[in-house]
Amino acid sequence: MGKLTGKVAIVTGATSGIGKGCAIEMAKAGCKVVVTGRHEERGANTVRLVKEVGGDVIFVRQDVTVEADWVKVMAATMAAYGRLDCLLNNAGEAIVKPLEQLTLDNLQFLLRVDLDGPFLGMKHAWPHLKKSGGGTIMNMSSITGQKGGAKGSAYCAAKGAQLALSRAGALEGAAHNIRVNSIHPGLIWTEGVPDVMGPNPETYLPRLKASVPMGEVGETWHVGTAVVFLASDEAAYITGAEINVDGGKSAQ
Amino acid sequence: MTRFGGKVALVSNGASAIGVAVVRRLATEGASVMVADADLKGAEAAARAAGPHCKAIALDVASIESWEKVLSATVDAFQRLDVLVTVATATYDKPTPIADTSLAQFKKVTTHNLEGAFLALRYGVVKMRELGHGGAVVNVASAFATVGLAGHAAYNACGNGIRMMTKAAALSCAESKDKIRINAVQVGMIAGAPEQAMMAGRASHVPLARGGGVDDIAAAVAYLASEEASYVTGYILPVDGGLLAA
Numbered sequence: 129m130g131k132l133t134g135k136v137a138i139v140t141g142a143t144s145g146i147g148k149g150c151a152i153e154m155a156k157a158g159c160k161v162v163v164t165g166r167h168e169e170r171g172a173n174t175v176r177l178v179k180e181v182g183g184d185v186i187f188v189r190q191d192v193t194v195e196a197d198w199v200k201v202m203a204a205t206m207a208a209y210g211r212l213d214c215l216l217n218n219a220g221e222a223i224v225k226p227l228e229q230l231t232l233d234n235l236q237f238l239l240r241v242d243l244d245g246p247f248l249g250m251k252h253a254w255p256h257l258k259k260s261g262g263g264t265i266m267n268m269s270s271i272t273g274q275k276g277g278a279k280g281s282a283y284c285a286a287k288g289a290q291l292a293l294s295r296a297g298a299l300e301g302a303a304h305n306i307r308v309n310s311i312h313p314g315l316i317w318t319e320g321v322p323d324v325m326g327p328n329p330e331t332y333l334p335r336l337k338a339s340v341p342m343g344e345v346g347e348t349w350h351v352g353t354a355v356v357f358l359a360s361d362e363a364a365y366i367t368g369a370e371i372n373v374d375g376g377k378s379a380q
Numbered sequence: 381m382t383r384f385g386g387k388v389a390l391v392s393n394g395a396s397a398i399g400v401a402v403v404r405r406l407a408t409e410g411a412s413v414m415v416a417d418a419d420l421k422g423a424e425a426a427a428r429a430a431g432p433h434c435k436a437i438a439l440d441v442a443s444i445e446s447w448e449k450v451l452s453a454t455v456d457a458f459q460r461l462d463v464l465v466t467v468a469t470a471t472y473d474k475p476t477p478i479a480d481t482s483l484a485q486f487k488k489v490t491t492h493n494l495e496g497a498f499l500a501l502r503y504g505v506v507k508m509r510e511l512g513h514g515g516a517v518v519n520v521a522s523a524f525a526t527v528g529l530a531g532h533a534a535y536n537a538c539g540n541g542i543r544m545m546t547k548a549a550a551l552s553c554a555e556s557k558d559k560i561r562i563n564a565v566q567v568g569m570i571a572g573a574p575e576q577a578m579m580a581g582r583a584s585h586v587p588l589a590r591g592g593g594v595d596d597i598a599a600a601v602a603y604l605a606s607e608e609a610s611y612v613t614g615y616i617l618p619v620d621g622g623l624l625a626a
Binding site: 295298299302303314341342343344346347350353354356357362363364365366367368369371372373374375376378379380 | 546547550551554555557568570587588589592593596599600603608609610611612613614615617618619620621622624625626
């Protein structure tokens with residue numbers, strides 16, 4: 129019997145990176161998972177990995193910025209599993225550029241994915257969580273949602289706004305036994321890092337590691353275990369919290 | 381599921397309500413636990429209730445000699461030390477406005493809570509380093525480490541002191557690559573904790589509109605102390621029903 133046995137979760141942006149890692153850890157804990165993302169092929173890969181650990185899983189193609197896609201995801205979840213206990217708003221985008229080079233389009237793109245997406249997810253999950261007698265929402269922010277970061281003006285703004293959304297959601301959700309928490313990973317290695325940082329990790333990985341007190345870049349399962357704890361009844365008294373998984377970076 | 385199978389834990393103020401719950405939780409998940417408390421009878425009862433792999437010992441948290449003796453006794457008894465949990469329980473006898481607080485009253489609380497946590501970290505880290513297998517320290521601090529409470533200046537100060545000392549110690553340990561992680565939990569309106577009395581009549585301030593239980597704290601301590609949190613250090617986890625988000 130796992131910590132999440134009997135529960136049903138939606139994990140957005142689960143076709144790669146942290147979302148994929150979280151879906152796998154949640155499935156290991158007994159959770160049924162609806163994994164979503166824009167890429168069918170990568171989605172099929174996550175489904176295969178979740179099944180490999182014995183998970184019950186479906187993939188639904190979704191762009192989190194499109195409201196109609198949320199309607200589709202909720203319908204697919206109800207059709208497959210008949211209930212919803214947990215939403216992990218993980219899908220996100222990052223742009224790292226000096227302020228003068230950032231365009232308004234860059235900012236608005238990040239706000240759409242990192243803020244509109246979680247907002248729509250919370251709004252559409254809400255009635256289903258209420259119907260389940262409560263549940264949990266976790267929004268994947270970043271340590272840069274708590275502190276500034278050079279070349280991260282747009283990203284910090286989006287992730288910081290998302291943190292405020294989580295806090296407000298926690299206060300409003302309390303009356304319905306819906307817990308809302310914000311997750312703040314530090315530097316976690318994923319296949320998406322080179323897209324943001326550049327194609328040659330050997331040129332920047334030593335610098336990244338050196339910026340973490342523990343001297344290591346984290347792995348996606350490190351975030352996944354935190355998510356499992358938060359989604360479980362063990363965290364029944366934790367809401368409105370910022371959950372850091374960052375090798376000590378936010379302690380500095 | 382035995383996250384703490386083969387592991388050894390030491391819990392200070394282990395006879396307090398939170399201490400007892402932490403001892404029980406760690407023991408249930410496989411740990412051998414040394415229950416340390418000034419109240420030896422209470423520690424013995426907690427150890428007995430938690431099972432055959434638990435022992436009790438008297439601890440004066442404000443005494444260097446006492447910490448050295450308790451840490452050595454733990455390793456003598458169980459050959460390891462993987463987890464150290466400190467619980468700070470001292471408060472004024474009753475809420476006391478700042479202008480009415482004597483230095484003696486203030487010091488009684490800070491000696492027990494803040495100096496106690498310092499000595500635990502100071503000597504606990506040294507013992508873990510001697511043993512060389514890393515470890516995890518979890519300090520149980522208060523939500524009143526972050527927000528103020530009239531009549532409890534010393535408790536506020538200790539909470540914030542423990543919170544920041546947790547970060548400083550975590551960074552020191554990370555820097556020295558000793559594989560010791562140091563984190564803290566912040567206690568909200570938890571039945572049996574000092575916060576329960578401090579928040580009497582203020583349940584409406586808690587977003588979840590209810591108090592929590594000591595098992596909520598124990599579960600959070602267990603998460604931070606386990607391998608599941610192996611990339612988490614210098615972090616303060618509130619278990620407060622949303623109090624600090626409001």
